[in-house]
Amino acid sequence: MSGDDRQNEEDRQSELAREHKERQAKRAAAQTTTSRRNTFIGAGVAVVVVAGGIFAATTLVNREPGKASAESSPSASASTSASTQPSTTPSVKTGPVTCTYKRETGVPNKFVGLPGKKPNMKLKKMTIVTNRGTVVVDLMTDAAPCSINSLSFLAKKKFYDNMKCHRLVTPDVSGVHLLQCGDPQAKADGKNPTDGQGTAGYVYGDENTEIPLVKGAVFMTQAGDAMGQNNSQFAISLSDENTQLNVGYNVVGMVSEGMDMLLGLATSGKDLIVNEADITGDGGTTAPKNPVIIKSITFK
Numbered sequence: 001m002s003g004d005d006r007q008n009e010e011d012r013q014s015e016l017a018r019e020h021k022e023r024q025a026k027r028a029a030a031q032t033t034t035s036r037r038n039t040f041i042g043a044g045v046a047v048v049v050v051a052g053g054i055f056a057a058t059t060l061v062n063r064e065p066g067k068a069s070a071e072s073s074p075s076a077s078a079s080t081s082a083s084t085q086p087s088t089t090p091s092v093k094t095g096p097v098t099c100t101y102k103r104e105t106g107v108p109n110k111f112v113g114l115p116g117k118k119p120n121m122k123l124k125k126m127t128i129v130t131n132r133g134t135v136v137v138d139l140m141t142d143a144a145p146c147s148i149n150s151l152s153f154l155a156k157k158k159f160y161d162n163m164k165c166h167r168l169v170t171p172d173v174s175g176v177h178l179l180q181c182g183d184p185q186a187k188a189d190g191k192n193p194t195d196g197q198g199t200a201g202y203v204y205g206d207e208n209t210e211i212p213l214v215k216g217a218v219f220m221t222q223a224g225d226a227m228g229q230n231n232s233q234f235a236i237s238l239s240d241e242n243t244q245l246n247v248g249y250n251v252v253g254m255v256s257e258g259m260d261m262l263l264g265l266a267t268s269g270k271d272l273i274v275n276e277a278d279i280t281g282d283g284g285t286t287a288p289k290n291p292v293i294i295k296s297i298t299f300k
Contacts, residue, residue: 170272
């Protein structure tokens, strides 16, 4: 490539980046904090121009690790280790645990009731059966009892049955790699403007928020500017690169079976559908072209 061609290409990439940022700004200006509540922090993407091309840089939000609500259990020590398992052991909750769930109607939701206040501390595994394969999660019940209590309650109500996972992200698209599910209203078709906004109609506090989002970490999602607003949506980290994100999300467990299947869902952005109509202000959420549908979730 000649010097002139290289300069023209860099000018074109700069113009694309500028237009992308302008679209983000317009969407963000029209979006309220409430309706953005259920997006994951990695959805905010800044396109950065460097010599030779463009890469996606994750928009980070400084959150205060360990600032959990009163009803949450203690958190583990912070860590940024890029191992396949958390480098710290979650703190064990001693004494009786009481969970608090607050009804919320300001977002699209499918309300099936509120979970009980007393969690089952004996739950050890969560099994997610999908049309693409099965995922088994080893739970951190002692550190995230209220999160797991909520997931178990919704699973018993068949809340997640036949639900499409609305968001799949690869590093070349947003700088992170994850699968996100739990929106009962999501269509995951690249057209529905409110994908990622739906909940079970209640929220609850933060707990176990200092575990790094290593590959295999399963965590509850909420907007980067929201705290104590956990709901029915959860995500699975598919890369150790996600440890670049600040801690602050409820980690409920680690994938022990099914990771190979998850990693094969999408290898790049070509396997994804970009929803240009979404209202989160992030420039387009992405869903898998080959749908990921939860058939059932069970606990034991």
